[in-house]
Amino acid sequence: MPAPGDGSAVAGEPAGAGSATIAPSATVAPGAYVEAGACVEAGVTIDAGAVIHDGARIGAGTRIGAHAVVHAGTDVGPGVVVEDGVVLGKRPRLRAGSSAEGDAPGALVIGRGATLCCGAVVYAGAIIGAGAIIGDQVQVREGATIGERTVVGRGSAVEYGARVGAGVIIQTNVYVTGLAIVEDDVFLGPGVVTTNDDTMGRHDDREPLRGPVLRRACRIGGGAVLVPGVEVGEEAFVAAGAVVTADVPARMVVMGVPARVVREVLERDLIERWR
């Protein structure tokens, strides 16, 4: 039998194991399953078909949508919205010799007030900052960090070990490659592609991958491609469709294939004017 608190706020009888800790004010819909060892705090609602695995914590006031799955050990902060069909704490499935191989990922940690939209998949060992919005069908891999208030648009992928800062806007279908560094307030337009391996897999283990570095408040236009290891300077602007093959100096506008400097970003376009 489950441990549904005093039962008064429980819509029907949740399936679950005896030693889960479920606060009396939590609501667990019929057909949801809270495994032994999970902890569900006050005011949480868990919709039908959701599964909360052993050792997961669901912080106070968090809403878990229908058919969402929270894997073992995941720590979901208070006031988080987890929409239908989200998977939290997925273990990576890697091919032999994958460059993403390493230590077992730790727990997934989700900060206060974050939103995870329908069908998002966030891996064990990722960190999602407070107030971040992870869009529909986004994938965030193990070891990736997403800063506070950052928005990751629909269908985008943030690969293993990528570090995305605070206040970043990542639009639809963007590929943030493994080990990329994306500093605060960066803007990535739709379909931006970043890369980290010039050999496309034909290198030995000692050769490190080279993620790009996107400095604070730079902007990358839709469909731009960044080759491995380039650095885009603070407040730089990469035009739509550019292929960036060399570092972009701070505050410069680059365009074309390959991207070339065409002018400076105007004073009135700097981020301080637009906060």
Ligand SMILES: CC(C)(COP(=O)(O)OP(=O)(O)OC[C@H]1O[C@@H](n2cnc3c(N)ncnc32)[C@H](O)[C@@H]1OP(=O)(O)O)[C@@H](O)C(=O)NCCC(=O)NCCS
């Ligand atoms: C760079 C950008 C702002 C246009 O700049 P602009 O200075 O207004 O450009 P203009 O229209 O005056 O064109 C100046 C020249 O640059 C060329 N040009 C303009 N945009 C270009 C681009 N993205 N790539 C290559 N060349 C471009 C023009 O063809 C023109 O060439 P010409 O002088 O030989 O005729 C625009 O192309 C862009 O990239 N916007 C970003 C849109 C985006 O991705 N937003 C993301 C959220 S939706």
